[in-house]
Amino acid sequence: MGSSPSAFSLADLEKIVAERGRGGDPGSWTAKLFAGGMDRAAKKLGEEAVEAVIAAVAGDRNALVSESADLVYHWLVVLALAGVPLSEVLAELERRTAQSGIAEKAARPAPR
C-alpha cells in the first residue's frame, strides 16, 4: 500500500514553479498559467480541488493521489502569482501548532 517516502519537497516544487513560470518556454504549462494571470490560475486551482473532492468521495485512491498532486501544484502557482512564499504558509501552520500545544504534548514521554 502506498509508496516509499520521497525526498522531493514542496519547497523543491515551489522553486521549479518560479523558474518555469518566469522562463516563458512555450511548452511549459507553468509559463502558460503565469501568462494567463491570477484569474485563470485560481480557476484552475478550484477545478483541481473539486476533482480531488470527487475522487475522495468516490473512494478512488489512485485518482485522489493524482488529483492531490494537481491540486498542490496549482496551489503553488497561485501562491507564486500572489507573491506569497510557501515559507509564510508553513510559518502560519507552525504558529497554529505551537498555539495548540500539540507539538509539546507529542514530545513529552507518555505517562506510565
Ligand SMILES: N=c1c2ncn([C@@H]3O[C@H](COP(=O)(O)OP(=O)(O)OP(=O)(O)O)[C@@H](O)[C@H]3O)c2ncn1[C@@H]1O[C@H](COP(=O)(O)O)[C@@H](O)[C@H]1O
Ligand atoms: N506538477 C506539475 C503539474 N501537475 C499538473 N500539471 C499540468 O496541469 C495541467 C492541467 O491539468 P488538466 O487535467 O486540467 O489538463 P487540461 O485538460 O489539459 O487543462 P485545461 O484544458 O482544462 O486548461 C496539465 O497540463 C498537467 O500537465 C502540471 N504541470 C507541471 N507540474 C510541475 O511543474 C514542472 C514544470 O512543468 P512545465 O511548466 O510544464 O514545464 C513539472 O516538471 C512538474 O514538476
